[in-house]
Amino acid sequence: MSMTIIEKILARGSGLEQVEAGDVVVCDVDMTVLIDLQFATMWAEPTRIADPERLAVVMDHAVPAPSVQDADGGVRARAFVRRFGIERFFDVGRHGICHQVVAENGLARPGEILTCTDSHTCAAGAYNTAARGLGPVEVYSIMCTGKTWFQVAPTIRYDLAGTKPEVVSGKDIFLHMAGTYGDATNHNIEFGGAGLASVPMNDRRTIATQGAEVSADFTTFPADELCLSFLKDHTGDRLEPVEADADAIYAARREIELSALEPWVARPGSVAENALPVSQVERRKVDQCFIGSCANGQLEDLRIAAAVLRGRRVAPGVRLIVTPASQAVYADAVRAGYVGALADAGAIVTNSTCGACFGYHMGLLGAGEVCITASTRNFKGRMGSPDAEIYMASPFTVAASAVAGEIVDPRELVA
Amino acid sequence: MTIELLEGSAWVFGDSIDTDNMYPGFAMKLSMEEAAKHVFYDLRPGWSEAVQPGDIVVAGRNFGIGSSRPVAQLFKQLGVVALVAEEFNSLFFRNSINFGLPAVTIPGVTATVGDGDRVRLDVSAASIERVADAQTLEGVKLPDFVLDIVGQGGLMAKLAGDGYLPAGVAGTPSRGGS
Incomplete structure (x- = not known):
């Protein structure tokens, strides 16, 4: 075994012993999130869906509705969740931006696969989840079939060292990465290192969210003590964290000395x-x-x-x-x-x-x-x-x- | 599945063309027909009137970085038949093929194909030929199941065929996220 975090999660999701960069895998998806925009134009009600327990619907992009088109989308979303008995429906009033709702409600769990239309779905990588945005059609398909495919990308590993100064946030760490190393198109990003202990969960979420801004596929963190303590407050489920193997293969390894960073x-x-x-x-x-x-x-x-x-x-x-x-x-x-x-x-x-x-x-x-x-x-x-x-x-x-x-x-x- | 050979004029763009340049936020409030008029609204004003059915969009590295909004639908609205790039953002790539718009990765394409060149694109073989001098470049072949999605006209058509949509519904979930 010599796999990165993402390779291990995709292996688990596809029922394979081992996957490596370049493989195409078909995975069961643990949780899929539909957003309001999906219902706002040309929504086609499906005849059947894979599993209402593995689906959440979140009103976030255009709430309260700024247009009749968006209001009509809300009407369709509410009819859909009623018809299919979707319990995880976050309507206006218990709403939020879907990636925050995912975090607050324990919808992203370590070692699992989470998909959503939106490009910033990679946010849940902060919780040791293989999470990414796949667009409206793919998410519709996952809603129907429960499955999707991934081409496993090579992974870039960032090792964090030192202690993060108080004036430096996750945003600064990310902007330092993007400014220094550029984009990571068709690559995954994985974090590790002793310095991670000084980066709180909210900062990790900022960083994971912004993986999309360097065009990365998945951005993931290990489930260390801070992460597990966060998850225990938000989900009662049994947690199965995934760690990278010591001999995992990376496309590049980069170290960031946190104590040297500034805004x-x-x-x-x-x-x-x-x-x-x-x-x-x-x-x-x-x-x-x-x-x-x-x-x-x-x-x-x-x-x-x-x-x-x-x-x-x-x-x-x-x-x-x-x-x-x-x-x-x-x-x-x-x-x-x-x-x-x-x-x-x-x-x-x-x-x-x-x-x-x-x-x-x-x-x-x-x-x-x-x-x-x-x-x-x-x-x-x-x-x-x-x-x-x-x-x-x-x-x-x-x-x-x-x-x-x-x-x-x-x-x-x-x- | 074999996809027919495509021939059209190329429109060549640079690196890291983002989704908001092709499908700006304000256009998300418009119908597909109206939104399509704003593709490359700032980068190349007037492009949506100049592009012809059968044309092919060519771009550099990291094509389509950004949001999940389905730019492919706007391209199809304008009659664009395929996208070719040195490298695609993976979400943009997925959106394109799921909407039945071929997206082919061909390294070196922007150095060979110029704006306005007639090109022949063989999607199945992942090769592009500059018609004027028959210079040909080979790219990265798409997996068979991806060619199958494109060949069927996109993933919704496949789902309809598998009975997930009510008979007669050709609806497509059209709007992505931010």
């Missing part, structure tokens, strides 16, 4: 080979700052934003939009006083949705505007006008920039 920023357009330490990035004046999405709408992200904004104000002429990743995060943030602190400082705290992150609703950019975002993507035109510029950074850097009115090193604010 990083991606410049507009992409993250791969386009990110720099904040100290080397131009101090652009910003019009909009955004903290949200499956990558950075977690409770800890809101805590950081509130800590920066408490007793300060969003700079004149700047909009700070904060979107919790789920209704549960929203409620927790209200109870913890984060929402009040943000609102008092002049930030807008929205309902949980994918909204501004994909330029669909609630906070688009106009021509000529500059945005710094702690979300998933900084593609040209991603959040509105193609003539807007989108920088990407951690919630800490984004919140500090909202106060300063320009892109700043957040450590200046603390000092």
Whole structure:
């Protein structure tokens, strides 16, 4: 046996002793997630589905419905879950961005395979799950048949060393990776190393989510003590973590010394080979700052934003939009006083949705505007006008920039 | 399954062309017909009016990085018959073949095929020929079961054939995520 984490999970899912890079495998899927957009246009109700116990339906991208088309999608989604008896239905009010809902409800378990339409499904790699987005047709097919196929990609291994400084977040670790090593198209990414113990679960989720931004197939973490402790709080099931073999074969091995990292920023357009330490990035004046999405709408992200904004104000002429990743995060943030602190400082705290992150609703950019975002993507035109510029950074850097009115090193604010 | 030989004009694009450039967020609120008018809206304005049925889109490395939104459907709407790239993002690749749009990986293609060149594409053999001088490049052959999905016109047609859709329903789940 000499397999990476992903190879082991795909071997288990396909009933094979061993798989290796290049193999094509057909796997049973443990959990599949349908999202609201799938129901919004041309939804065809299936005659039968594989297993309602292995299906979840999450309303997330366009809630509450910003258009009649999306509202009609909701009608179809509700009819579908009633007809097929889908218990894991996260309708508006108990909703959230699907990858957050997956995490909160223990839908992603170690050693299992989780699929969803959405490209950021790789987020659940934080929980030692083989998770990835497969698009609307493949997910529809999995809903019907319970199975899918994968071509096993070679794996790049990142060994984390040292201890993560408090001012450095998962976002910074990821931007350092993307800026330094570029994309990982048709490769998996696996993490390990003693430094992992200093990277909390929310940061791992940010990193795993953003695997899609370097075009990786799967991004996975081992189930160490931190991970198992998180999972025990969110799922009562028996857990079967999967570790990489010591002699697993990797396409590349890279080490990151966490203690040497500082906050990083991606410049507009992409993250791969386009990110720099904040100290080397131009101090652009910003019009909009955004903290949200499956990558950075977690409770800890809101805590950081509130800590920066408490007793300060969003700079004149700047909009700070904060979107919790789920209704549960929203409620927790209200109870913890984060929402009040943000609102008092002049930030807008929205309902949980994918909204501004994909330029669909609630906070688009106009021509000529500059945005710094702690979300998933900084593609040209991603959040509105193609003539807007989108920088990407951690919630800490984004919140500090909202106060300063320009892109700043957040450590200046603390000092 | 053998897929018929395709011949058309090539439109050549660069590396890391992302999904939002082909299917921008605002277009997700539009009908397929309307959304298709915005493919490459910023990168190459007016392209959707210039592209002709039978044309082939050629791109560089990491083609289709980004979201699960089904760009393939828009290409099909415009009459594009195949995608060829030095390298595909795997989600974009999956979406393309599942919508019945061949996606063939042919390293070196952007160095050989120029914008506007007539090309012949043999999807089954994964080879492309520049018609003007018969220069041919070989790429990575698709597994038989993938050719089978493409040959049937996509995965929904296969599911319909297997009885998962009510008789007469040609509906396709069309919209991906963010």
